[in-house]
Amino acid sequence: MSTHSNHPFHLVNYSPWPLTSAMSAMISMTGFIMWFHHYQMNIMTLGMIVMLLSMYQWWRDISREGTFQGYHTLKTHQGLKYGMILFIVSEVFFFISFFWAFFHNNLTPSIELGSIWPPQSIYAFNPFQIPLLNTIILLTSGISVTWAHHSILQNNLSQSFQSLTITVLLGIYFSSLQAYEYLEAPFSIADSIYGSTFFIATGFHGLHVLIGTIFLFICLIRLNKNHFSNLHHFGFEAAAWYWHFVDVVWLFLYIFLYWWSS
Numbered sequence: 001m002s003t004h005s006n007h008p009f010h011l012v013n014y015s016p017w018p019l020t021s022a023m024s025a026m027i028s029m030t031g032f033i034m035w036f037h038h039y040q041m042n043i044m045t046l047g048m049i050v051m052l053l054s055m056y057q058w059w060r061d062i063s064r065e066g067t068f069q070g071y072h073t074l075k076t077h078q079g080l081k082y083g084m085i086l087f088i089v090s091e092v093f094f095f096i097s098f099f100w101a102f103f104h105n106n107l108t109p110s111i112e113l114g115s116i117w118p119p120q121s122i123y124a125f126n127p128f129q130i131p132l133l134n135t136i137i138l139l140t141s142g143i144s145v146t147w148a149h150h151s152i153l154q155n156n157l158s159q160s161f162q163s164l165t166i167t168v169l170l171g172i173y174f175s176s177l178q179a180y181e182y183l184e185a186p187f188s189i190a191d192s193i194y195g196s197t198f199f200i201a202t203g204f205h206g207l208h209v210l211i212g213t214i215f216l217f218i219c220l221i222r223l224n225k226n227h228f229s230n231l232h233h234f235g236f237e238a239a240a241w242y243w244h245f246v247d248v249v250w251l252f253l254y255i256f257l258y259w260w261s262s
Contacts, residue, residue, distance in 0.1 A: 008075040010065070017058035024051035059218070066235070067227045077234055084238045088245050091208075095249055098201040099256070105193045106261060117261065118194050123186045124262040130181045131258040134174050135250065138209075141170035142247045145216070145240050155230045157223065164220050164236075167243070171213035178206050198257055205249055212246050215239040 024047050031044025066072035072080070106117050113119040125131060144166040151160035182199075189199040219236045222228060228236055 008073045009079075010071045010073065010076040012065075015058070015061065017054050017061070020050060020054040021058065024048075024054055063222065063227065063235070066232075067222075072232075072234070080234055080238070084241060088241060091245065095201070095204070095252075098197065098204070099252065101193075102197045102201065102257065102261075105197065113192060113194075119192050122191055122194055125181070125185075125258055127254070127258040127262055130177055131254055134177055135254050137170050137174045137177070138247050138250050141167045141174070142244060144170065145243050149237070149240050152223075152228055152233050152236060153230050157226070157228075160228075161220070161223055164216060164223060168213060168217050168220055171209055171216065175206060175209055175213065178202070178209075201257060202253060205246070205253055208246050208249070212239070212243045215242060 026047075028044060028047030028051060031041070031047045034040045034042075035044050105113075109115050109117045109119070118124050144163045148160045148163040148167065151157070151163060187195050187198075189195045216239050219228075219239050222235060
């Protein structure tokens with residue numbers, strides 16, 4: 001395909017990755033059903049492997065297009081920014097649904113729960129132990145990722161690498177503490193609507209932290225390969241936006257699900 005065009009937009013080349021990604025999603029979903037009902041993980045494992053390979057190669061191609069081939073013009077950058085903003089807005093409404101379920105049951109607990117919240121015989125987490133530490137960790141990681149962004153804007157790649165490394169390590173630390181908290185939890189997801197809303201909301205947030213950590217880790221690798229400059233670094237900027245979104249959601253989770261609910 002010719003690299004010359006009479007417009008500032010990026011018309012992508014033919015790619016097999018959307019097809020393989022769709023197929024892997026269907027295989028993975030079929031595998032999850034097989035796992036739930038027949039305890040067989042072979043199909044699910046196959047689907048996840050194909051999905052990971054498709055993700056890696058698709059993102060590799062996008063990085064090449066934006067970094068080496070010069071396809072990401074100013075108009076393309078603007079479209080990518082709008083796309084990321086709309087994606088984060090959709091994630092906001094995703095979490096609003098969990099908070100809606102929580103507040104509906106928290107403010108008007110049903111008679112089956114004893115008309116109290118938390119329900120009787122459920123012992124909530126102490127908000128001033130691991131949850132408070134995780135809050136400090138995420139707030140600190142928000143500071144370090146902002147430091148990395150400003151360092152990139154100043155073309156100080158050594159400082160940006162250091163601060164981004166700190167952010168990735170803090171993300172891993174947060175996930176490790178949350179996994180430990182889940183293992184030591186005095187209740188489970190099956191313990192009434194309290195357990196369901198708690199583990200669904202905090203669990204999906206934990207999944208977003210893992211995704212954000214991977215996002216930032218890939219940016220760290222690209223930063224080490226000099227893919228970013230003070231004028232061309234939207235890949236990192238999108239990861240930073242996502243990380244700040246994760247931080248804000250955690251603040252709401254900590255205030256309402258840990259502190260106020262206890």
